[in-house]
Amino acid sequence: ADESSGYESESAGAERGGAAAAGGGRGRQRRARTAFTSEQVCRLEKTFQRQKYLGATERRKLAAALQPSEIQIKTWFQNRRMKLKRQI
Numbered sequence: 001a002d003e004s005s006g007y008e009s010e011s012a013g014a015e016r017g018g019a020a021a022a023g024g025g026r027g028r029q030r031r032a033r034t035a036f037t038s039e040q041v042c043r044l045e046k047t048f049q050r051q052k053y054l055g056a057t058e059r060r061k062l063a064a065a066l067q068p069s070e071i072q073i074k075t076w077f078q079n080r081r082m083k084l085k086r087q088i
Contacts, residue, residue, distance in 0.1 A: 036076070040066045044073075048080050 036044070043066060047054070054062065054077055056070075063070045 034068060034072050034075075036068070040068070044076055044080070048077065052081060052084075053077070 044062075047058075047062060051058075054073070059070050059073050059077075063073045066073070068076075
């Protein structure tokens with residue numbers, strides 16, 4: 001995996017049976033899955049309980065405090081809203 005870009009090599013994706021192995025992502029690299037620490041998840045969940053949507057300012061502050069990128073925070077909130085929707 002290339003830590004600096006957040007992408008893993010195509011062969012690494014193929015070893016795990018990813019889309020690159022299925023032939024659907026030929027020539028494209030898959031983005032490595034973000035692994036949040038339990039402390040980060042706890043903080044994200046607490047924030048989510050207070051507000052389901054984050055504005056750019058709140059997202060920037062949360063990203064600075066927790067260290068993942070703003071895009072990762074945004075994606076986490078999108079995924080969490082979808083999880084809540086499925087549970088309801």
